[in-house]
Amino acid sequence: MTLTARPIDPAPLAHDRVYRQLRLRIMHGDMPPGHALTLRGIGAEYRVSMTPAREAARRLVAEGALTMSNSGRIATPALSNDRIEELAALRALIEVELASRALPRAHLALIERLQNINAKVADAVAQRDAVSYIRTNLEFHRTLYLRAQAPAMLAMAETVWLQMGPTMSALYGRLRRTEPPQFHRLIIAALRAGDEPGLRLAVRSDVTQGLRMLAS
Amino acid sequence: MTLTARPIDPAPLAHDRVYRQLRLRIMHGDMPPGHALTLRGIGAEYRVSMTPAREAARRLVAEGALTMSNSGRIATPALSNDRIEELAALRALIEVELASRALPRAHLALIERLQNINAKVADAVAQRDAVSYIRTNLEFHRTLYLRAQAPAMLAMAETVWLQMGPTMSALYGRLRRTEPPQFHRLIIAALRAGDEPGLRLAVRSDVTQGLRMLAS
DNA sequence: GCCCGATTTTTGTGATCACAAGTTCGTATG
DNA sequence: CATACGAACTTGTGATCACAAAAATCGGGC
Structure with a gap:
């Protein structure tokens, strides 16, 4: 058998990579409260299309890491x-x-x-x-x-x-x-x-x- | 002014409707543990395309209401x-x-x-x-x-x-x-x-x- | 100088498609 | 009869597009 660095690394899955990086930035306080994000901006930053950016954002919204206005705009939460x-x-x-x-x-x-x-x-x-x-x-x-x-x-x-x-x-x-x-x-x-x-x-x-x- | 039933009901938002209905079904025990779901199946059931079905499913996965295999298949969780x-x-x-x-x-x-x-x-x-x-x-x-x-x-x-x-x-x-x-x-x-x-x-x-x- | 309104731009949503990987089923072979 | 192989199908992923609504910008009027 050939020696490979990683025996299993089937799919780096774009949306998951975007999710994980955004999650770390938010959890570590890299973004101030109320910081606005856009799907196209996230996509451009991580070199992916809108679809993985949307999934990562929605996942973070579901966890409370991001808030979503009633018009769909996403931002970091400004807590009371x-x-x-x-x-x-x-x-x-x-x-x-x-x-x-x-x-x-x-x-x-x-x-x-x-x-x-x-x-x-x-x-x-x-x-x-x-x-x-x-x-x-x-x-x-x-x-x-x-x-x-x-x-x-x-x-x-x-x-x-x-x-x-x-x-x-x-x-x-x-x-x-x-x-x-x-x-x-x-x-x-x-x-x-x-x-x-x-x-x-x-x-x-x-x-x-x-x-x-x-x-x- | 005209009398309307709901003064504000701007957008019933497909993915949110799918999310809420699936959420209730899961929380109320309508689905047995390990029950498999497919995005196209969800879309067909609620008369929407794959996109809102995907967002609803991913949101539920993020909340732990559904589990996702490493190949992306989604199912209700079978807890240890x-x-x-x-x-x-x-x-x-x-x-x-x-x-x-x-x-x-x-x-x-x-x-x-x-x-x-x-x-x-x-x-x-x-x-x-x-x-x-x-x-x-x-x-x-x-x-x-x-x-x-x-x-x-x-x-x-x-x-x-x-x-x-x-x-x-x-x-x-x-x-x-x-x-x-x-x-x-x-x-x-x-x-x-x-x-x-x-x-x-x-x-x-x-x-x-x-x-x-x-x-x- | 300031405020209101129309236009332009930005943004999220949903649909559709191509593609790759996984799963399933049938068949042939031992 | 059981097992392995392969073909057909199913499934999730990511990209792209059209559209509507919201936000921003610019202009004109007071």
Whole structure:
């Protein structure tokens, strides 16, 4: 048999590629809230026709990553304060459960990996890079939650992240603090100690901490 | 001015109509798990071309109401037991919170409406009509949760219902009991008494009760 | 200088088509 | 009789087009 780099890579599927790239940009806060998009513009940017652009956009609209006006115009969501509070409450509910389910499976290698990621989070905060901060922060949480072996719950959590992406970008963009994330250290400490109540409290605090910045 | 039935009804939008009808059929358990669908078949059934059928299908796939094989074939999901447990846990998390938020706003008219709906649920159970049971049961829950004024949470809960639709149909389809739902009465009683802990327990019990039927 | 209205442009929607990949069914061969 | 091979069909994907509605732009009138 011939040696191929990828034994299976049947179809790079244009609409899926467009979807994934747009999804990352939105989740990581690359686009401000209310940023308008057009199907033809997406198609031109990713060198595809309108059809895959439409499918990617509609998929993102279905997940709440994009909003659609009644005339079909698509844009990143500009969330109300009530909506933000709701999404933060959903994060608290789902992610506390995910962390709780991950706790029994969290061995030492995972904890060390979380510490490495947390160092990158601290770097992003020190450099005031909002996109890097959001990306590494989500990587921290996802790495922990993957151990929960609960794909449906993780998908729900990621959907919430997706909806908050542009808003988080706008929030952290005008942020001026340089302290590393304090609650991440509490999460790691609770994981080490096998302290489930402490872990739940630390995750809940970390997830809802952004809410306090709304009052400013 | 002339009297028109609907002052505004600008565009019935084919793909949205197809989406909504398919969504109801799936959520109410009209289709068994693993039921295959084709874009051309959907288009023929709703008298539209492939394009709106594709958009409706892709939207439902994005919400987890339909699954897509790696070759693009679409079908209703056939859930594993692990996945069912996860979705039930999500229902418990989200719906307990929704009920808790609805409690302060639950006035007498709402409670009476819930009792009327519950009578219809009992009828459906007595007649062993799985689809009617699922529909009225969801109506009961949605009526309560609408009072929570938390649209994002309600949307998440409905997404979970959607994913469980076909499986619920298969489960209740082989159900042989004729007792009316006991936990619904506990929910109503807790609402009357303003008993939040009791309400949370009743909702959690009602939502996870279906899990016990999996052991049979 | 400002605002209102018509025209032009932009944009999403739905239909149709070519194409490639997957599936199914029939047949022939061991 | 079972299995493998191949042909015919089915199916999703992506591109292109016509069309209607919405938005933007420009012009004229006050």
